Amino acid sequence: MSESNSTADPVKQPATNWATYKRLLAYVKPFWLAFSLAVVGNVIYAAASTGMAAAMEYVITALENPTDENRIQLTLLIVAVFAFRGVGTFMSQYFISYVGRNVINALRKQVFDRLLNLPSRYFDENASGRLVSKLTFNVEQVAEATTNAVTITLREGLTILGLLGFMIYTNWKLTLVFVAVGPLIALVVSYASKRFRKISKRIQGSMGDITHVASESISGYRVVRTFGGEHYERDRFRKVSEKNLQQSLKMASTQAISIPIIQVLVAIAIAALVWTMLAPEIRGEMSTGQLVAFITAATTMAKPIRQVTSVHAKIQKGVAAAHDVFGTMDEEPEHDPGTYAPERVDGNIEFDNVCFRYRDQLEDVLKGITLSIPAGQSVALVGRSGSGKSTMVSLLPRFYEYTGGDIRLDGHSLKDFSLEALRAQIALVTQNVVLFNDTIAANIAYGALRHHSREQIIDAATKAHAMEFIERMPEGLDTMIGDNGVMLSGGQRQRLAIARALLKDAPVLILDEATSALDTESERHIQEAMDIVMQGRTTLIIAHRLSTIEKADRILVMDGGMIIESGRHEELLAKGGAYAQLHQMQFSEQA
Template identity: 35%
Template sequence: MSGPGGRMMAAGAGSPSQRSMDFKGSSKRLLRQLAREKVTLWWMVAAGVLSVAASVVGPKILGSATDLIFAGVVGRQTPGGPSKEETVSRLREEGEGGLADLLSGVDFTPGQGIDFDAVGRVLLVALAVYVAAGLLMLVSTRLSIRVINLTIYRMREDVQAKLSRLPLSYFDRQQRGEVLSRATNDVDNISQTLQQTMGQLINSLLTIVGVLGMMLWISPLLALVALVTVPVSVLVATKVGKRSQPHFVQQWKSTGTLNAHVEEMYTGHALVKVFGRQDESARAFQEQNEALYEAGFKAQFNSGVMQPLMFFISNINYVLVAVVGGLRVASGTLSIGDVQAFIQYSRQFSMPLTQVASMANLVQSGVASAERIFELLDADEQEKDAPSAARPHELRGRVALDGVAFRYEPDKPLIEDLSLSVEPGQTVAIVGPTGAGKTTLVNLLMRFYEVTAGRISLDDIDIANMSREDLRSRIGMVLQDTWLFGGTIAENIAYGAAREVTREEIEEAARAAHADRFIRTLPDGYETVIDDEGSGVSAGEKQLITIARAFLSDPVILVLDEATSSVDTRTEVLIQKAMAQLAHGRTSFVIAHRLSTIRDADVILVMENGSIVEQGTHEGLLTAQGAYARLYAAQFAQAVAEVD
């Protein structure tokens, strides 16, 4: 199933895999996409800062409640009368220095129990703070979702717009399934990555900063103890990230390759079965599926190692803080409430680090997909239309080629010094062996490709100076491979018009194409819904619908490419009548495979190796006994005998 561009496609499809992953560059570019929602981002960050600030203050407030409770317990167990200072001094005199140090850090009143009113007030403040933190986080999350969805919305628009600006040569080099995978799977993966990481990542970073500030305020010494494990965490995250990133890149490239294979096999499943290639197709699928499994397993395993390692480091940090904090409480340097708050802060500090590390696999996967999208967006586009596009003063359909040269590869000429003049209303049949350049000539006329040298003019205007939209709106095409989209038959016919058309115009085009009769026999007539495969209508009926579409576009120039090769004799007669009526009075280029079209053409062009080796009428070329006569004898003589 390798078409004319198969070799180029195979060569081009592999080229992106040779490029290494630019993690930093792609990440920055993805962030710039998000930065286009700058105002919403600032509000999101502001809500996140306030939410984190409230949640960070919470443990300190709860620590105050713990201090009140502990002070009440100590006060109740201490004889009333003496003051706190006198009680501590008496303990030192009795040789209880350790207990005296502990109680010196407790704000208790001897003989008094727990002040439940004060504890209640502190707990109410804590509750209010945590409720505010939750509400602010809800606001931040909502804004984050808005930013992400708008960014992905624009990215899909950018991809769609880019695809419309890419030249035909790009799609010749790339497998269709690979392009579809980038436009769907990779964009969806970026969306999921941002949804699962962006809000949490910002919250985690803000939490780290806020918690670190509170820890330094409570005890710089304990803060330094907690920070001992941070360099180890950073080192682990960096090493694991670098190790797993290439596997994520390969995972998404393998996904694109596998999708391309599946799409190709599904599209050509009939050919696969006809030529008995099911086993070969299954083996290719198995190989590519195995490659995807290996890349996915290695990516997930390597990145998955990060979270348990970070948990281990977090537990070491917890033990160090608990031991040093206990010693500080025993010495009376810190209150037990402060140590309780600090232990909470140490957990809050290590948890975001663990979360950031655990998100590394998602981030790496998303950035790998982002690079594939950016590769698509950075692909060379077709040349832009001239700033002041020219238009013919009068639409007649005169086409002239003057010294046209073209090559797909710089060192492989295909068409050299091709000159031709076609008068308005003439029918030009183009014949020649496969690879002679027949379809390429049509592609140049449509500006799917740009000429390497020379010029092509329409009504004395160089088509390079015309806008592509204006040029193509004057040309109607009926190809061998019909294309219909999911919708009603009326909508498919109306697709050919650049303006709003009435039902009467649609039906008139269908009658001209000899399609009206079979359409009315369908259950819902013109409102019959067909899918993109044209299910429910035959190959010939699909061809008649495309001819009706061409009628409705009312082109000046008509291009026909083997439009009756796969239909029965009766339908062929209908299609030929429809095409003859469509071609009447229009300049027509026919890539000819049928004798009736060739014999009735005003001019027959015989192409070999990209050059016109002969041109003339059917009878004149046969008399000349040249290339056309040899081609005619080889390909058409038997068919003539059958027709006659």
Template identity: 35%
Template sequence: MRNAPKVVRKPKNFWGTLRRLFKYMSLKKWLLLLAFVLSGVATILQIFTPRVLGNATTIIFNGVIEGVQEGTSRFPIDFSSIYKILTMVAILYIANALLSYVAQFTLVRIVQKTVYDLRQDFKAKMSLVPISYYDTNSNGDIMSRAINDVDNIARQLVQTVNQAIISIVQFFGIFIMMLSISWKLSIVALITVPLSAFIISLIAPRSQRYFSKQQRELGKLNGQIEENFSGHTEIISFNQEEKSIEIFEEQNEKLFKVAFKAQFISGVLMPLMNMVKNLGYVFVAVLGGIEVATGVMPLGDVQAFLTYTNQFSEPMKQLTNILNTIQSIVASTERIFEVLDEEEMEITSTDIPAVQTDDKVTFEHVRFGYDRSADLMTDFNLSVKSGQMVAIVGPTGAGKSTIINLLERFYDVRGGSIKLEGVDTRDMDRDALRDRFAMVLQDTWLFHGTIFENIKYGARKGITDEEVYAAAKMAHADEFIRTLPEGYQTYLNEEASNISQGQRQLLTIARAFIKDPEILILDEATSSVDTRTEILIQNAMRKLLEGRTSFVVAHRLSTIRDADNIIVMNQGDIMETGTHDELMAQKGFYADLYNSQFTEAS
């Protein structure tokens, strides 16, 4: 079930998602209100400009007409009034620019804070969802939500909100100015509105579906790319380069088709809106010319009205573009909210009274399964005394790693209980529980940073440098670390591939040493080191394990001969239990496993 892709179901709640996004923005509601007011005032100033310029045209036109009527070559034009009008226009433009800049700056700050909060909530949520969420969702899809979808919101939200304010104010402001000039021409211009709305309502829903699908396909493609890059060595070693390219091209083709349809359908809106605008402009120009010819309207008013008619379609076009952009934003936002709405791990109490018991860890009638339709364990029972080393062996799929998952509460049992010193682990705080464990897995995990930082990772507060060096020596990592050019300050790359697999394992063992845990979990911790290093580590482990309880998952049975108790598992149940000598004397399942390894080795 690890990293199996999960089908993302679209909530189909456009307005609900949009309202929820604006709730994030409303945390800065006073700044948002300021941005709305500034942008609105700037737009109103811009709307007044054509009317003011129309007055200048009327003055010039009247002066020319008067000069023609008097038969003089000099036209009596009132240039002082024109200068005043042009000065007023310049002031309006400058004020519009300043207010627009401040509004844009304010909106950028609000949107970036909104995106910051989304990222913070997303990151916090990923630490609250159960491990099963990571098992049923690909890493690439999770990364796509955290990076691509959030980035898509950040890139488009500023311009969308700003343009929405401007377009709404423009629409109503221009319409009022048009009514103040001529109600007849206003009715003609207004006829285009329902036609534009009909076109939008016809095309927009289809476009939204494709935008949502586009984001899902992008997540799948990212998952595939991440998987190919992380497994690049395996792909090459199995000569699967061409196959991986074919799979990539197939997924890339799916994304291309969906993205093309989304962009094509949304792109159809603009030509249709331009057609509607041009039809309205032609009708207004014809009727306005008739009004001027009959002396009903001055030329300046018709000029201003034609400018307003041309501008009247702009808010509609901008709102159309905004609608397309909002669809993309909502598609990304829905994917973020899908994660934020995931079920979280239950918060458990930390004030649990101590229980008197000789057992360190107890499994009582444990029932569990990864798939809810079937149980891997049906009635698992195990008691572990303090300081015991318990080895867990069995074939692949027997349930060895499942015990580790249950101990650390990566998963909770369905029935029965797991108790730590008599207290049910489900009643304990997860962080407090995991502080009592240290774990070294077969698959090493090291982050991009220095070797010193990686060893110190997860250590208690106040740890000294000397203790870090001592832990490295106990893990027999100090010798190879000091041969590196930068020693403990050597930086590991993303996958720590600048050191060997065995060296990576030594560092994770050193990290477990420095945590000084009550309970140690080792899952084939020495599988990637050579025989000599393995012997040295086992000697160091004996010192570390003194007075501590440990669970050791082993495939090489020769490494656990000294275990206090060996649990032999198969299909989720305990088949045999005892020391190495006791199990060998039984000549059962364990003895067969042990002897088969030496037979294979010979």
């Protein structure tokens, strides 16, 4: 069993922020044309902004010498500069958004694909709400880093370079005075970005908590209301929401403090510039127009500097989110080295000294299970809760990898099979039936069963005694059954799960407490259906109600991860051991 850490803990991330950002930018490659057009748009915008500052020299000249020609030229110049900048703005914003949304789409699909291939233990260790938050909130944060952040950095960065180039060209000595505050601005940005990154990780964690608490309360609303849990859930949600608020306010305060500090530093630079400009030896031969253009360029630069520094928050949010998203994408998928893929197995199952322990547990849950089940035999597993029954059947479809011994199907180790081929041989009906917000027909013919005809679906539903209630539904098989089949009773949901197993027609059948949710009459119907479905199939039945397994070919009594008794119903009763005691207890309870 793989022992790699499954939780995407940012602390243990080997990737640096730059490595993560580079990996993120690799997703931009397929959209290089749109990205190039966005860059062109940013260059146009920066050129127009620089042109506006440079144009101030002509404005002053026109004011000092107001001829008809100057009036027309100045008017056209203003319109042309703003139109030029408008084209640049559209190109940069639209094309970078196009790239960003496509990157998000690609990332989201990859994360979801990886979630579908991760081992069962990953889902045991990570709350579903947190995983949903990765797909929604965290991936959106990545969008900020790849769209708005890149747009602003490119657009305003190029504008700063353009204005700086114009200032150096006009008077390099004065430009040095302005640039002197650069290192101070860099210090402020560096401190703020570290803080943004740290807070962003906390915000993502708290968003995961919000999604988790909300989804639990919404899906379990009946339990919440019946047991008066509204107050508790309200408090629980308020705590995680308040935590999110605190972190968001810390983020806002860091941003709110860093921007004015940078603005003051820029203002000091401009003030120093004005003071220095008034010295004749520095001013040199500059005309009034050139001086105004120079000072306009310096003051115009204040906004892009502020924008570039404020975008750091978005980049850090995106990088922190990307760490988390890539952490999930880098998780080891289910181990699937097997290549054996038979069309259909006979169903001979052998457990050879099988041991299993869950991660981080000191003691084995299963201890040296040795068992042979011939094809077509029905074997029932009984015993107290925690005796290892469900764990044992979970090893057959390889939801967990056994840690010792071997399990063979038709003489081939389960590890020789490809996971897809192995699971194609097994049908499963559990106590907790999973249904989807779709039609009854789609829930019976789910996944790989979609190709079955309407007649085959009706046949399976009839054998499972499900057609009785399906025919009473407003749209029959085409009735939508709501989230996890909320419109159906427990017994009806169970019968749909049995119909699904019947339709699959797999040689190995696992029934995990399959009749637990049924009333006596439904159970009688299901028992008849079970007798049909079990014919010619190797069946493992986990049951608490011993009355449902009296006809099983063999009954195994489990305790403490070991098989302590084995035999038919009558044999085990005659023995007077653990099974007889369990039977006596249930019999007296029913009496």
